[in-house]
Amino acid sequence: MNQSGMRGDRHLPPTDPPSLAERIRLDMESFTPSEKRAAHLLLSHYPFAGLDTVAEFASRAGISAPSVLRFVTRLGFGGFPDFQKHLREELEAQLLSPLAKASPSDKGQGAPALASFAEAVIGNLKATVENIAPAEFEAVVALLSDQRRHIHFTGGRFTGALARYAESHFRIVRSHVDFIEGQPALWRDRMIEIGRKDVIVAFDIRRYQEDVTALCETAAKQGATVVLLTDPWLSPIARVARHVLPAHIVAPSNWDSSAGLLLLTEALVATVTKRLWETAKPRMETVERLRNERS
Amino acid sequence: MNQSGMRGDRHLPPTDPPSLAERIRLDMESFTPSEKRAAHLLLSHYPFAGLDTVAEFASRAGISAPSVLRFVTRLGFGGFPDFQKHLREELEAQLLSPLAKASPSDKGQGAPALASFAEAVIGNLKATVENIAPAEFEAVVALLSDQRRHIHFTGGRFTGALARYAESHFRIVRSHVDFIEGQPALWRDRMIEIGRKDVIVAFDIRRYQEDVTALCETAAKQGATVVLLTDPWLSPIARVARHVLPAHIVAPSNWDSSAGLLLLTEALVATVTKRLWETAKPRMETVERLRNERS
DNA sequence: CAAAAGCTGTATCAGAAATTTCAGAACCTG
DNA sequence: CAGGTTCTGAAATTTCTGATACAGCTTTTG
Structure with missing residues (x-):
């Protein structure tokens, strides 16, 4: 019975907020080289690196502005302002929630070991x-x-x-x-x-x-x-x-x-x-x- | 020349974080009515309310955009972008060092340094x-x-x-x-x-x-x-x-x-x-x- | 090895955002 | 209540940002 449930609970993350950062980590492989640079920069100073302007972000990541735009587009946002808005909202939600800190237990193979x-x-x-x-x-x-x-x-x-x-x-x-x-x-x-x-x-x-x-x-x-x-x-x-x-x-x-x-x-x-x-x-x-x- | 200490910005308080929010609370009385509305909005959703656009901020506060500009100018910022940058940096510093309470007091002794x-x-x-x-x-x-x-x-x-x-x-x-x-x-x-x-x-x-x-x-x-x-x-x-x-x-x-x-x-x-x-x-x-x- | 596909940066543009101007409204002050 | 001051917002202005088109380059593929 209910086969989907059997394997489902092994994949569904018990953690509540599907953070953008988490998604980026998982999709990292599918990114192009310059998109990876953008992703690394964002993750390394998450989420503040993304709150600056496109030009600033591009400069810090060592890529061009259009590459940054393509990056956020690929993440599913309508544009850079949309992207920033998401970051702000996520940040606000995280900051207002009491703990929220210790959660990100990643599922993959390598992560737990690390x-x-x-x-x-x-x-x-x-x-x-x-x-x-x-x-x-x-x-x-x-x-x-x-x-x-x-x-x-x-x-x-x-x-x-x-x-x-x-x-x-x-x-x-x-x-x-x-x-x-x-x-x-x-x-x-x-x-x-x-x-x-x-x-x-x-x-x-x-x-x-x-x-x-x-x-x-x-x-x-x-x-x-x-x-x-x-x-x-x-x-x-x-x-x-x-x-x-x-x-x-x-x-x-x-x-x-x-x-x-x-x-x-x-x-x-x-x-x-x-x-x-x-x-x-x-x-x-x-x-x-x-x-x-x-x- | 170059006598250190002459610079005006020397009156930094000995307490560690001279948060902008704190300053606003202290100066609240000296604000004009519309500035007070801006201040209250900012403090009530600190600091996220300030991360939106001027128009958005003005709208939420129920005042006009120029009033918002005058508000941030009075706080000592060169413009709205400056103001936002400060908010971001303050937020980042606060978020990144929930542990690093003890500021790097260089007392020279070995143990604290370690x-x-x-x-x-x-x-x-x-x-x-x-x-x-x-x-x-x-x-x-x-x-x-x-x-x-x-x-x-x-x-x-x-x-x-x-x-x-x-x-x-x-x-x-x-x-x-x-x-x-x-x-x-x-x-x-x-x-x-x-x-x-x-x-x-x-x-x-x-x-x-x-x-x-x-x-x-x-x-x-x-x-x-x-x-x-x-x-x-x-x-x-x-x-x-x-x-x-x-x-x-x-x-x-x-x-x-x-x-x-x-x-x-x-x-x-x-x-x-x-x-x-x-x-x-x-x-x-x-x-x-x-x-x-x-x- | 050639052709195709994909990726990336330069140059450019459209549009939105911040800022300034200025006139009118509100508020004192005498 | 008149004169002056302060405050405020609509509209004009300017600056700057995000977005796009295109061409060169690299990598992939047949």
Whole structure:
């Protein structure tokens, strides 16, 4: 009986308002390239991007005005004013309704995976922030803001990318910054130069890598200050580290998430940049100028 | 010259949002009768009543269009468009930061900086997830799960680290994975081998890098499929990209945050790993065994 | 590889919207 | 109640926006 009902309830979204944004996401495939640009712009600043003029919208999206018009026409509106009116009404309805926020549970295949993954990552970030001792964070900032010291970044097979990311930013903010490959053969020789004025910033999460540990132990033995970014179970490097910043890493995946480590890294970059602004600003301008000249 | 502080607009109240509505309430007495009607209409449906046309607003308020114009002029705006723009911006600011109550008070201490930074990053992640088209994400997963294709990762000076991060994971999950340096000299030769069966996954956010764009354009010209992870303003690579995944990147820093890109990367890794589990599992075990043997 | 179809931007136009002008109405003020 | 001031709206004016036609280009298809 009632066959339609059987499959129907699997497709009909239980959520009330068939938001325009949702429709756009679903139809994204059928759009032409420039329509996709318009769609992305609109979704990224939904719905405010659409409340400006056609010219403004087109300019921001990097397409021409007629393309914008064709876009809104394809969405089923009679014209741009119609489109704007819809956005305003939707916005008003949404703003006046009490919750309305947490609804958009998309049905598709990819979305739930992405959404739940994101949720887990966000949980990690919150937990990470709460478990960082302010004094510890501040101490690391002070260390990295000391221009007389040399800063060396290193990491394991996955976290090495984060170390590189950190290095590529700090290299611009201040001098005496470099990256050390994890393989012993690559750093054994350089260890002769590591001393009391050096800082090793190591990234290491579980499946702790022996070569990174060895590097840090050697450096510490020579008097270097070791800063460790790791997981809550603490890499063995913690034994020789002056400062430890742990991040939560568990995600619904076969892999650990490094988002917390990235958060700490970026927060350190941001804070140190502000603290060294007087000297960092001219450096950044110079770098920018050199880049432009080259091209 | 240029004595800061002389500017007239310095009398900003210490309280955060000097909402227009508040000002109108305070100045209500000084309005003329028809201006009061305009003010009441605006406040009763704030701010949506002001987003319509002058004629509409005048009609609803029961006054004439010129009276509306005089009203907004008296409020200090250069014209009706200015007035509307202000309303939109105020609305957007209010809607986008239901969390960001604490304004970026740069007290310099470490912990608040970390907390507010984390809040911004979390906001970015949420916005990123909401603006990703499920079909787009799914399409990319399918592409990266196709074992017959070759996957190449690349990125700019900062995002290159993310590309490496992605590569170091996918390399273990499946075969035919590599990393391409951004510098043209390093990839020109390899381009000869790029064809229809190749997939280029490019990371590129603003200050878009010309060499990465050139790489993708060349690859696309040879028939490769280009996947782009970028910011909401879309790297020029979007022109040749089959799929685009934009991530929000604005943070209270002099630098952009790549957390959204990392989230997408890790979500892709997690999903593809699950999909290829049959073949990925033995691969991962083998990798693990080889690592242990070596040490 | 050629033809067809589709997509996109430039140039242009029509029309609507905001703004100004100005004369009359309402309201004080003495 | 007359003179002056302020306020208001109809109509004229100007600005600017959204819409369209068309041609070049890219991609697809046979």
